[in-house]
Amino acid sequence: MPEHYEVKRIANYLIDSGILNQTLQGVAFKNKGERIIANSSVNQLINLFLKNRLLTIAVKGKYTGFEFESGTVVIHYRFTGIPHIQGRSYQDRLYTIFSLPINYKNDDHCRFTWRFNNLTLDFYDTRCLSKLYIYPNKLFSQTTHYQELATDLSLQSFLTYQDICKLYGKRRITIKQWLLDQKIIPSGLGNYLACEVLVRANIYPFLPMASLSQSQYQQLLLAFKDVHQLASLHADYTWFILFNKQRCGVCNAKVIKTKYPRFSQTTHYCPTCQHINK
Known part of the structure:
Protein backbone atom coordinates (compact mmCIF):
# COMPACT_ATOMS: atom_id res chain seq x y z
CA MET A 1 0.00 0.00 0.00
CA PRO A 2 -0.27 2.23 -1.96
CA GLU A 3 -0.72 -0.07 -4.98
CA HIS A 4 -0.88 0.86 -8.67
CA TYR A 5 -4.19 2.70 -8.72
CA GLU A 6 -3.43 4.73 -5.58
CA VAL A 7 -0.05 5.65 -7.05
CA LYS A 8 -1.78 6.88 -10.22
CA ARG A 9 -4.20 8.95 -8.12
CA ILE A 10 -1.29 10.49 -6.21
CA ALA A 11 0.38 11.44 -9.51
CA ASN A 12 -2.83 13.03 -10.78
CA TYR A 13 -3.21 14.96 -7.54
CA LEU A 14 0.31 16.35 -7.93
CA ILE A 15 -0.19 17.22 -11.60
CA ASP A 16 -3.53 18.93 -10.90
CA SER A 17 -1.83 21.08 -8.26
CA GLY A 18 0.09 22.84 -11.04
CA ILE A 19 3.51 21.51 -10.09
CA LEU A 20 4.63 20.74 -13.65
CA ASN A 21 6.99 23.21 -15.35
CA GLN A 22 7.83 24.79 -12.03
CA THR A 23 11.47 25.16 -11.00
CA LEU A 24 12.84 23.42 -7.92
CA GLN A 25 14.05 26.28 -5.69
CA GLY A 26 14.87 24.46 -2.48
CA VAL A 27 15.46 20.97 -1.04
CA ALA A 28 15.52 20.02 2.64
CA PHE A 29 15.69 16.55 4.22
CA LYS A 30 14.68 16.15 7.86
CA ASN A 31 13.79 13.56 10.50
CA LYS A 32 16.31 11.06 9.04
CA GLY A 33 14.66 11.40 5.62
CA GLU A 34 18.03 10.99 3.95
CA ARG A 35 17.64 7.24 4.63
CA ILE A 36 15.02 7.19 1.87
CA ILE A 37 17.67 7.92 -0.77
CA ALA A 38 18.75 4.49 -1.96
CA ASN A 39 21.44 5.02 -4.59
CA SER A 40 22.96 8.44 -3.99
CA SER A 41 23.12 11.31 -1.49
CA VAL A 42 21.31 14.47 -0.53
CA ASN A 43 24.13 16.57 -1.97
CA GLN A 44 23.95 14.86 -5.34
CA LEU A 45 20.19 15.33 -5.49
CA ILE A 46 20.56 19.05 -4.70
CA ASN A 47 23.43 19.55 -7.17
CA LEU A 48 21.59 17.72 -9.93
CA PHE A 49 18.03 18.99 -9.63
CA LEU A 50 18.11 22.39 -7.92
CA LYS A 51 17.10 25.21 -10.31
CA ASN A 52 15.72 22.64 -12.77
CA ARG A 53 12.15 22.49 -14.03
CA LEU A 54 9.93 19.49 -13.27
CA LEU A 55 8.74 18.44 -16.73
CA THR A 56 6.44 15.49 -16.09
CA ILE A 57 5.27 12.93 -13.54
CA ALA A 58 4.63 9.38 -14.75
CA VAL A 59 3.69 6.05 -13.17
CA LYS A 60 4.59 2.46 -13.95
CA GLY A 61 3.48 -0.31 -11.60
CA LYS A 62 3.93 1.09 -8.10
CA TYR A 63 6.77 3.46 -9.04
CA THR A 64 6.58 7.18 -9.82
CA GLY A 65 9.05 9.02 -12.03
CA PHE A 66 9.60 12.76 -11.51
CA GLU A 67 11.32 13.91 -14.71
CA PHE A 68 13.40 17.07 -14.37
CA GLU A 69 15.44 18.80 -17.06
CA SER A 70 18.59 17.18 -15.69
CA GLY A 71 17.33 13.67 -14.93
CA THR A 72 14.72 11.66 -13.08
CA VAL A 73 13.86 10.96 -9.47
CA VAL A 74 12.09 7.60 -9.05
CA ILE A 75 10.11 7.08 -5.85
CA HIS A 76 8.59 3.88 -4.49
CA TYR A 77 6.18 4.86 -1.70
CA ARG A 78 6.13 1.33 -0.30
CA PHE A 79 3.79 0.96 2.71
CA THR A 80 3.77 4.34 4.44
CA GLY A 81 4.94 7.18 2.18
CA ILE A 82 2.94 9.89 0.43
CA PRO A 83 3.61 13.40 -0.96
CA HIS A 84 1.45 16.36 0.07
CA ILE A 85 1.21 19.76 -1.58
CA GLN A 86 0.98 22.40 1.15
CA GLY A 87 -2.53 23.84 1.32
CA ARG A 88 -4.09 21.19 -0.96
CA SER A 89 -6.04 18.23 0.41
CA TYR A 90 -6.55 14.87 -1.26
CA GLN A 91 -10.24 15.14 -0.22
CA ASP A 92 -12.08 12.13 -1.72
CA ARG A 93 -9.43 11.38 -4.34
CA LEU A 94 -7.51 8.90 -2.19
CA TYR A 95 -8.29 6.49 0.66
CA THR A 96 -6.21 4.10 2.73
CA ILE A 97 -6.77 0.65 4.21
CA PHE A 98 -4.03 0.83 6.82
CA SER A 99 -1.63 3.60 7.84
CA LEU A 100 -1.00 5.84 4.82
CA PRO A 101 -0.88 9.42 6.21
CA ILE A 102 -3.49 11.01 3.93
CA ASN A 103 -5.56 13.10 6.32
CA TYR A 104 -3.13 13.83 9.12
CA LYS A 105 0.31 15.36 9.16
CA ASN A 106 2.78 14.81 11.98
CA ASP A 107 5.80 17.07 11.48
CA ASP A 108 8.03 14.30 12.83
CA HIS A 109 7.02 12.17 9.84
CA CYS A 110 7.91 14.77 7.20
CA ARG A 111 11.06 13.33 5.60
CA PHE A 112 11.83 15.92 2.92
CA THR A 113 10.53 19.12 1.35
CA TRP A 114 10.79 20.31 -2.24
CA ARG A 115 10.09 24.03 -2.66
CA PHE A 116 9.02 25.16 -6.13
CA ASN A 117 8.13 28.63 -7.51
CA ASN A 118 4.53 28.74 -6.31
CA LEU A 119 4.06 25.64 -4.16
CA THR A 120 5.79 23.29 -1.76
CA LEU A 121 5.79 19.49 -1.71
CA ASP A 122 6.21 17.78 1.67
CA PHE A 123 6.89 14.05 1.70
CA TYR A 124 5.48 12.19 4.72
CA ASP A 125 6.43 8.66 5.67
CA THR A 126 5.37 7.33 9.06
CA ARG A 127 8.08 4.65 9.12
CA CYS A 128 10.64 6.00 6.64
CA LEU A 129 10.29 2.93 4.43
CA SER A 130 9.98 4.67 1.05
CA LYS A 131 12.82 4.54 -1.46
CA LEU A 132 14.10 7.32 -3.70
CA TYR A 133 16.43 6.73 -6.64
CA ILE A 134 18.36 9.33 -8.64
CA TYR A 135 19.04 8.93 -12.37
CA PRO A 136 21.12 11.75 -13.90
CA ASN A 137 20.38 12.61 -17.55
CA LYS A 138 17.73 9.93 -17.99
CA LEU A 139 14.03 9.93 -18.75
CA PHE A 140 11.83 7.78 -16.53
CA SER A 141 11.51 5.26 -19.38
CA GLN A 142 15.32 4.97 -19.52
CA THR A 143 15.79 4.13 -15.85
CA THR A 144 16.60 0.65 -14.59
CA HIS A 145 13.47 0.57 -12.46
CA TYR A 146 11.17 1.35 -15.37
CA GLN A 147 12.83 -1.16 -17.67
CA GLU A 148 12.81 -3.98 -15.12
CA LEU A 149 9.11 -3.55 -14.35
CA ALA A 150 6.61 -5.53 -16.38
CA THR A 151 3.72 -3.82 -18.16
CA ASP A 152 1.27 -2.77 -15.45
Whole structure:
Protein backbone atom coordinates (compact mmCIF):
# COMPACT_ATOMS: atom_id res chain seq x y z
CA MET A 1 0.00 0.00 0.00
CA PRO A 2 -0.27 2.23 -1.96
CA GLU A 3 -0.72 -0.07 -4.98
CA HIS A 4 -0.88 0.86 -8.67
CA TYR A 5 -4.19 2.70 -8.72
CA GLU A 6 -3.43 4.73 -5.58
CA VAL A 7 -0.05 5.65 -7.05
CA LYS A 8 -1.78 6.88 -10.22
CA ARG A 9 -4.20 8.95 -8.12
CA ILE A 10 -1.29 10.49 -6.21
CA ALA A 11 0.38 11.44 -9.51
CA ASN A 12 -2.83 13.03 -10.78
CA TYR A 13 -3.21 14.96 -7.54
CA LEU A 14 0.31 16.35 -7.93
CA ILE A 15 -0.19 17.22 -11.60
CA ASP A 16 -3.53 18.93 -10.90
CA SER A 17 -1.83 21.08 -8.26
CA GLY A 18 0.09 22.84 -11.04
CA ILE A 19 3.51 21.51 -10.09
CA LEU A 20 4.63 20.74 -13.65
CA ASN A 21 6.99 23.21 -15.35
CA GLN A 22 7.83 24.79 -12.03
CA THR A 23 11.47 25.16 -11.00
CA LEU A 24 12.84 23.42 -7.92
CA GLN A 25 14.05 26.28 -5.69
CA GLY A 26 14.87 24.46 -2.48
CA VAL A 27 15.46 20.97 -1.04
CA ALA A 28 15.52 20.02 2.64
CA PHE A 29 15.69 16.55 4.22
CA LYS A 30 14.68 16.15 7.86
CA ASN A 31 13.79 13.56 10.50
CA LYS A 32 16.31 11.06 9.04
CA GLY A 33 14.66 11.40 5.62
CA GLU A 34 18.03 10.99 3.95
CA ARG A 35 17.64 7.24 4.63
CA ILE A 36 15.02 7.19 1.87
CA ILE A 37 17.67 7.92 -0.77
CA ALA A 38 18.75 4.49 -1.96
CA ASN A 39 21.44 5.02 -4.59
CA SER A 40 22.96 8.44 -3.99
CA SER A 41 23.12 11.31 -1.49
CA VAL A 42 21.31 14.47 -0.53
CA ASN A 43 24.13 16.57 -1.97
CA GLN A 44 23.95 14.86 -5.34
CA LEU A 45 20.19 15.33 -5.49
CA ILE A 46 20.56 19.05 -4.70
CA ASN A 47 23.43 19.55 -7.17
CA LEU A 48 21.59 17.72 -9.93
CA PHE A 49 18.03 18.99 -9.63
CA LEU A 50 18.11 22.39 -7.92
CA LYS A 51 17.10 25.21 -10.31
CA ASN A 52 15.72 22.64 -12.77
CA ARG A 53 12.15 22.49 -14.03
CA LEU A 54 9.93 19.49 -13.27
CA LEU A 55 8.74 18.44 -16.73
CA THR A 56 6.44 15.49 -16.09
CA ILE A 57 5.27 12.93 -13.54
CA ALA A 58 4.63 9.38 -14.75
CA VAL A 59 3.69 6.05 -13.17
CA LYS A 60 4.59 2.46 -13.95
CA GLY A 61 3.48 -0.31 -11.60
CA LYS A 62 3.93 1.09 -8.10
CA TYR A 63 6.77 3.46 -9.04
CA THR A 64 6.58 7.18 -9.82
CA GLY A 65 9.05 9.02 -12.03
CA PHE A 66 9.60 12.76 -11.51
CA GLU A 67 11.32 13.91 -14.71
CA PHE A 68 13.40 17.07 -14.37
CA GLU A 69 15.44 18.80 -17.06
CA SER A 70 18.59 17.18 -15.69
CA GLY A 71 17.33 13.67 -14.93
CA THR A 72 14.72 11.66 -13.08
CA VAL A 73 13.86 10.96 -9.47
CA VAL A 74 12.09 7.60 -9.05
CA ILE A 75 10.11 7.08 -5.85
CA HIS A 76 8.59 3.88 -4.49
CA TYR A 77 6.18 4.86 -1.70
CA ARG A 78 6.13 1.33 -0.30
CA PHE A 79 3.79 0.96 2.71
CA THR A 80 3.77 4.34 4.44
CA GLY A 81 4.94 7.18 2.18
CA ILE A 82 2.94 9.89 0.43
CA PRO A 83 3.61 13.40 -0.96
CA HIS A 84 1.45 16.36 0.07
CA ILE A 85 1.21 19.76 -1.58
CA GLN A 86 0.98 22.40 1.15
CA GLY A 87 -2.53 23.84 1.32
CA ARG A 88 -4.09 21.19 -0.96
CA SER A 89 -6.04 18.23 0.41
CA TYR A 90 -6.55 14.87 -1.26
CA GLN A 91 -10.24 15.14 -0.22
CA ASP A 92 -12.08 12.13 -1.72
CA ARG A 93 -9.43 11.38 -4.34
CA LEU A 94 -7.51 8.90 -2.19
CA TYR A 95 -8.29 6.49 0.66
CA THR A 96 -6.21 4.10 2.73
CA ILE A 97 -6.77 0.65 4.21
CA PHE A 98 -4.03 0.83 6.82
CA SER A 99 -1.63 3.60 7.84
CA LEU A 100 -1.00 5.84 4.82
CA PRO A 101 -0.88 9.42 6.21
CA ILE A 102 -3.49 11.01 3.93
CA ASN A 103 -5.56 13.10 6.32
CA TYR A 104 -3.13 13.83 9.12
CA LYS A 105 0.31 15.36 9.16
CA ASN A 106 2.78 14.81 11.98
CA ASP A 107 5.80 17.07 11.48
CA ASP A 108 8.03 14.30 12.83
CA HIS A 109 7.02 12.17 9.84
CA CYS A 110 7.91 14.77 7.20
CA ARG A 111 11.06 13.33 5.60
CA PHE A 112 11.83 15.92 2.92
CA THR A 113 10.53 19.12 1.35
CA TRP A 114 10.79 20.31 -2.24
CA ARG A 115 10.09 24.03 -2.66
CA PHE A 116 9.02 25.16 -6.13
CA ASN A 117 8.13 28.63 -7.51
CA ASN A 118 4.53 28.74 -6.31
CA LEU A 119 4.06 25.64 -4.16
CA THR A 120 5.79 23.29 -1.76
CA LEU A 121 5.79 19.49 -1.71
CA ASP A 122 6.21 17.78 1.67
CA PHE A 123 6.89 14.05 1.70
CA TYR A 124 5.48 12.19 4.72
CA ASP A 125 6.43 8.66 5.67
CA THR A 126 5.37 7.33 9.06
CA ARG A 127 8.08 4.65 9.12
CA CYS A 128 10.64 6.00 6.64
CA LEU A 129 10.29 2.93 4.43
CA SER A 130 9.98 4.67 1.05
CA LYS A 131 12.82 4.54 -1.46
CA LEU A 132 14.10 7.32 -3.70
CA TYR A 133 16.43 6.73 -6.64
CA ILE A 134 18.36 9.33 -8.64
CA TYR A 135 19.04 8.93 -12.37
CA PRO A 136 21.12 11.75 -13.90
CA ASN A 137 20.38 12.61 -17.55
CA LYS A 138 17.73 9.93 -17.99
CA LEU A 139 14.03 9.93 -18.75
CA PHE A 140 11.83 7.78 -16.53
CA SER A 141 11.51 5.26 -19.38
CA GLN A 142 15.32 4.97 -19.52
CA THR A 143 15.79 4.13 -15.85
CA THR A 144 16.60 0.65 -14.59
CA HIS A 145 13.47 0.57 -12.46
CA TYR A 146 11.17 1.35 -15.37
CA GLN A 147 12.83 -1.16 -17.67
CA GLU A 148 12.81 -3.98 -15.12
CA LEU A 149 9.11 -3.55 -14.35
CA ALA A 150 6.61 -5.53 -16.38
CA THR A 151 3.72 -3.82 -18.16
CA ASP A 152 1.27 -2.77 -15.45
CA LEU A 153 -2.34 -3.83 -14.95
CA SER A 154 -3.87 -0.60 -16.25
CA LEU A 155 -2.64 -1.34 -19.78
CA GLN A 156 -4.55 -4.66 -19.84
CA SER A 157 -1.84 -6.49 -21.78
CA PHE A 158 -1.39 -10.15 -20.84
CA LEU A 159 0.62 -13.24 -21.72
CA THR A 160 -0.94 -16.19 -23.51
CA TYR A 161 -1.51 -19.40 -21.61
CA GLN A 162 1.19 -21.05 -23.75
CA ASP A 163 3.69 -18.38 -22.68
CA ILE A 164 2.66 -18.83 -19.04
CA CYS A 165 3.37 -22.56 -19.24
CA LYS A 166 6.68 -22.02 -21.02
CA LEU A 167 7.97 -19.32 -18.69
CA TYR A 168 6.56 -20.33 -15.31
CA GLY A 169 5.23 -23.88 -15.60
CA LYS A 170 8.29 -25.37 -13.94
CA ARG A 171 8.89 -22.71 -11.30
CA ARG A 172 8.15 -23.63 -7.69
CA ILE A 173 5.95 -20.65 -6.90
CA THR A 174 2.28 -20.24 -6.06
CA ILE A 175 -0.18 -18.20 -8.10
CA LYS A 176 -0.24 -15.53 -5.35
CA GLN A 177 3.57 -15.20 -5.42
CA TRP A 178 3.43 -14.95 -9.21
CA LEU A 179 0.92 -12.10 -9.04
CA LEU A 180 3.11 -10.16 -6.61
CA ASP A 181 6.25 -10.42 -8.77
CA GLN A 182 6.64 -6.96 -10.29
CA LYS A 183 8.79 -8.28 -13.15
CA ILE A 184 5.92 -10.46 -14.42
CA ILE A 185 3.01 -9.10 -16.48
CA PRO A 186 0.97 -7.45 -15.06
CA SER A 187 2.91 -5.38 -12.53
CA GLY A 188 1.38 -3.01 -10.00
CA LEU A 189 -0.45 -5.60 -7.93
CA GLY A 190 0.14 -5.65 -4.19
CA ASN A 191 -1.45 -7.79 -1.53
CA TYR A 192 -5.02 -6.52 -1.66
CA LEU A 193 -5.28 -6.43 -5.48
CA ALA A 194 -3.86 -9.96 -5.72
CA CYS A 195 -6.38 -11.26 -3.17
CA GLU A 196 -9.28 -9.58 -4.97
CA VAL A 197 -8.16 -10.89 -8.37
CA LEU A 198 -7.90 -14.47 -7.08
CA VAL A 199 -11.32 -14.56 -5.39
CA ARG A 200 -12.96 -13.26 -8.57
CA ALA A 201 -11.19 -15.98 -10.53
CA ASN A 202 -12.19 -18.64 -7.94
CA ILE A 203 -8.56 -19.73 -7.67
CA TYR A 204 -6.93 -21.10 -4.51
CA PRO A 205 -4.14 -18.58 -3.70
CA PHE A 206 -1.52 -21.23 -2.95
CA LEU A 207 -2.09 -23.19 -6.16
CA PRO A 208 1.31 -24.03 -7.72
CA MET A 209 1.82 -22.25 -11.03
CA ALA A 210 2.64 -25.62 -12.59
CA SER A 211 -0.94 -26.73 -11.83
CA LEU A 212 -2.71 -23.73 -13.38
CA SER A 213 -5.11 -24.96 -16.07
CA GLN A 214 -6.04 -23.08 -19.22
CA SER A 215 -9.62 -22.56 -17.99
CA GLN A 216 -8.32 -21.14 -14.71
CA TYR A 217 -6.06 -18.77 -16.62
CA GLN A 218 -9.04 -17.56 -18.65
CA GLN A 219 -10.87 -16.91 -15.36
CA LEU A 220 -7.81 -15.00 -14.16
CA LEU A 221 -7.84 -12.77 -17.25
CA LEU A 222 -11.50 -11.91 -16.67
CA ALA A 223 -10.70 -11.14 -13.03
CA PHE A 224 -7.86 -8.81 -14.09
CA LYS A 225 -10.26 -6.83 -16.26
CA ASP A 226 -12.91 -6.72 -13.53
CA VAL A 227 -10.48 -5.48 -10.88
CA HIS A 228 -8.98 -2.94 -13.28
CA GLN A 229 -12.39 -1.43 -13.99
CA LEU A 230 -13.41 -1.32 -10.32
CA ALA A 231 -10.09 0.08 -9.07
CA SER A 232 -10.11 2.72 -11.81
CA LEU A 233 -13.65 3.84 -11.03
CA HIS A 234 -13.57 3.81 -7.22
CA ALA A 235 -11.02 5.53 -5.01
CA ASP A 236 -12.47 3.78 -1.97
CA TYR A 237 -12.67 0.04 -1.29
CA THR A 238 -16.40 -0.61 -1.18
CA TRP A 239 -15.99 -2.94 -4.17
CA PHE A 240 -13.87 -5.46 -2.23
CA ILE A 241 -15.27 -8.98 -1.96
CA LEU A 242 -13.06 -10.24 0.86
CA PHE A 243 -9.86 -8.32 1.57
CA ASN A 244 -9.92 -6.97 5.14
CA LYS A 245 -13.42 -8.42 5.65
CA GLN A 246 -14.76 -11.06 8.01
CA ARG A 247 -17.14 -12.69 5.51
CA CYS A 248 -16.92 -13.36 1.78
CA GLY A 249 -19.12 -10.99 -0.22
CA VAL A 250 -20.15 -13.79 -2.58
CA CYS A 251 -21.03 -16.75 -0.33
CA ASN A 252 -20.81 -15.31 3.21
CA ALA A 253 -18.23 -17.91 4.26
CA LYS A 254 -15.74 -16.81 6.91
CA VAL A 255 -12.65 -15.30 5.26
CA ILE A 256 -9.41 -17.11 6.06
CA LYS A 257 -6.33 -14.99 6.74
CA THR A 258 -2.97 -16.70 6.73
CA LYS A 259 0.71 -16.11 6.02
CA TYR A 260 2.29 -18.45 3.51
CA PRO A 261 5.23 -18.51 3.12
CA ARG A 262 5.82 -17.70 6.76
CA PHE A 263 7.14 -14.13 6.42
CA SER A 264 4.93 -13.03 3.54
CA GLN A 265 2.02 -10.61 3.73
CA THR A 266 -1.26 -12.02 5.00
CA THR A 267 -3.34 -13.71 2.30
CA HIS A 268 -7.12 -13.29 2.54
CA TYR A 269 -9.19 -15.94 0.78
CA CYS A 270 -12.55 -17.70 0.80
CA PRO A 271 -12.46 -21.45 1.59
CA THR A 272 -15.64 -21.98 -0.45
CA CYS A 273 -15.16 -19.78 -3.54
CA GLN A 274 -11.46 -20.63 -3.68
CA HIS A 275 -11.50 -24.26 -2.59
CA ILE A 276 -8.22 -26.04 -3.33
CA ASN A 277 -9.98 -28.57 -5.57
CA LYS A 278 -12.14 -26.06 -7.40
